[in-house]
Amino acid sequence: xxxxxxxxxxxxxxxxxxxxxxxxxxxxxxxxxxxxxxxxxxxxxxxxxxxxxxxxxxxxxxxxxxxxxxxxxxxxxxxxxxxxxxxxxxxxxxxxxxxxxxxxxxxxxxxxxxxxxxxxxxxxxxxxxxxxxxxxxxxxxxxxxxxxxxxxxxxxxxxxxxxxxxxxxxxxxxxxxxxxxxxxxxxxxxxxxxxxxxxxxxxxxxxxxxxxxx
Numbered sequence: 001x002x003x004x005x006x007x008x009x010x011x012x013x014x015x016x017x018x019x020x021x022x023x024x025x026x027x028x029x030x031x032x033x034x035x036x037x038x039x040x041x042x043x044x045x046x047x048x049x050x051x052x053x054x055x056x057x058x059x060x061x062x063x064x065x066x067x068x069x070x071x072x073x074x075x076x077x078x079x080x081x082x083x084x085x086x087x088x089x090x091x092x093x094x095x096x097x098x099x100x101x102x103x104x105x106x107x108x109x110x111x112x113x114x115x116x117x118x119x120x121x122x123x124x125x126x127x128x129x130x131x132x133x134x135x136x137x138x139x140x141x142x143x144x145x146x147x148x149x150x151x152x153x154x155x156x157x158x159x160x161x162x163x164x165x166x167x168x169x170x171x172x173x174x175x176x177x178x179x180x181x182x183x184x185x186x187x188x189x190x191x192x193x194x195x196x197x198x199x200x201x202x203x204x205x206x207x208x209x210x211x212x213x214x
Contacts, residue, residue, distance in 0.1 A: 034175060035168055037114035039122060044172075045179040046092035047117045050082040054212045056205065057090045059180050059190040060126075062109035063097040063140060068130040070189040070200045075127060077202040086209055091126060094180055094188060095173040097136060105140025107173045112146040114169035119155045128153050 036044040046057065056078070060067040081087045093110030109129055116125030128149050134140045141149070147161045163169065180190075189200040193208035 034171060036172060037117035039117045041090050045176045046090040047122045048088055048090045049123055050088045052085045052087040054087045054209045055194055056087045057192040059092045059094055059185045059188055061094045061096045061106050061188045062129045063106045063136055064188045065136055067189045068133050071130040074202045081209060092176050092180055093173055094177045096188060100137040101140055103139045107170060110173035111169035112164050114172055115160050115163035116150055116155060119160055121155055124153050125150055
């Protein structure tokens with residue numbers, strides 16, 4: 001079942017959303033000072049892969065155990081839909097669980113996924129983040145561990161590590177989260193197919209994609 005933010009974590013997360021961010025109008029793009037990774041959606045609030053006709057949006061938090069379950073259950077299905085060129089998958093890495101992490105792990109992991117997107121390996125890196133997910137509410141992995149995970153899956157060259165160490169994409173996850181909240185996303189994982197919310201499970205996603213293609 002899709003994770004819904006528990007009342008206490010939702011209340012704790014709310015103050016985080018506004019830190020250093022002006023309100024972003026629906027449909028707006030990030031300002032020129034907002035760094036977004038390569039492969040970002042037109043509005044800059046996610047990373048898009050694939051070129052299929054059906055838009056699938058997945059809102060996740062790399063510290064959320066239910067998001068890990070979603071990747072385990074639906075990841076292969078999404079990859080198959082991508083391979084068939086049926087969908088364009090936009091993943092939106094959020095920071096809901098920063099409020100219960102002493103090191104803002106959700107933001108740091110999401111920022112690291114942006115660095116992996118620059119290297120053309122967002123999906124692969126997202127998968128390894130979930131495979132190595134630390135306990136919810138703890139400090140999470142260090143930046144050096146996040147770098148090592150990317151290097152272990154074949155991200156080469158100094159840019160990936162430098163981007164993480166420099167914190168280039170740390171402003172990006174709060175922006176992603178603010179946009180998600182404006183859309184009505186209240187928990188992770190949340191999935192939309194062609195703009196319509198669906199349960200975060202393989203069968204409903206496949207059925208919804210098939211309905212759009214029919």
